[in-house]
Amino acid sequence: MPDSDEGCIVINKPSQQDAVMASFNSLVVENIIESIDVGLMVISHEGRIVYLNRAVCNILDLSCDKHIGFGWGELFITDETSNAEFNQVILDVINEQTIGLKHVVPYKIKGRECPKRLSITSSFLTDNAQTVGMVFLFEDITEIYNAEQREKRILSRNAELQKERIEGLDSLAQAVAHQVLNPTTVIGGMANIISRKLPEGDPLKQDVQIISEEALKLEGLVAAVRNYSEIPKPVPVEVDTVQLFNEAHENANRILKRIGESIEMKLECSVEKLFIGRTLFHIAIVELLLNASNFTPEKVTDVLVNVERKSGVIVIRIIDHGMGIAEHHLKHVLDPFFSTKAKGVGMGLSRVKKIVFEHQGQLKIESPGPGKGTTVTIELPCPDAECCVR
Structure with missing residues (x-):
């Protein structure tokens, strides 16, 4: 605001300190951009390259001084086949005008036998809602x-x-x-x-x-x-998870009823459907429940079953509080014919392992030791990878 002093009007002007600070801020930004490992290229709305940092010149094999002002097309589109995927990314950004597009593409440098792999992230420069340029970040991955x-x-x-x-x-x-x-x-x-x-x-x-x-x-x-x-190859179908485990629980209890035993199962399930071979997987779950009962001294066996999505896989845990497994036995429990029971054939867990393998899954057996229970973990690939990433 103007200041009044004895009838005179004085207009404030930017101080020398403000100019110094502006210059300092510009220097800080420039030094940071030049020191990062991520390549930065800015293209004007007309398609001219207006800024290249040192990293992008190293990544794309460009000259920072020589190539400023070039049209990106004349610089990169030299024929119909060279770096076609790379060039298509630039075209897609121009056409779609979407912030945050990220692509991984090959980039061939002249004289280099194998292409690089670049991660490209795009954005836009705007002024009063008008696009004035495009920003590309390049990482050599x-x-x-x-x-x-x-x-x-x-x-x-x-x-x-x-x-x-x-x-x-x-x-x-x-x-x-x-x-x-x-x-x-x-x-x-x-x-x-x-x-x-x-x-x-x-x-x-x-x-x-x-x-x-x-x-x-x-x-x-x-x-x-x-x-x-x-054991046949599974024919995967969509199965209701809760129903599958409840039916397996009922079947296991029908078998155990003959010897006066039973299983109390608590089911924690956040996965509504499984894509599995229903009959085969039912057999595997029944076998695991019976195995938990066989190694629990009580007539009634408490079993916790947890089913959840985690890091792109479906994880099934069957946890009992029975006799557990000695450390020197753990590495053998999935081997055919291994059994600690006098009358056991030792093929039950081997069958489960094979069924899980036929579903492209993994089976793990863990136990803290004798008297501390056992945890059986089945990991299955999620049919919808995106929904499983949590």
């Missing part, structure tokens, strides 16, 4: 991209090897089951015939009975191996 691709190749190869291993085991199991079942059946049958022909009180009768019982055990083992090898 070549090393990150290459590392991710290497990891994907390794994971893909490991998955192929695991699949080949499982298919090989299946073929071996089917062959062994077929070759062993016939002689086992004959041994058991002949032992029974001999036992019936022996007179009561004959000392050999008890020995023959032992042969018959062991042959019966071997038949059960062969049947378990055959069932494992014949």
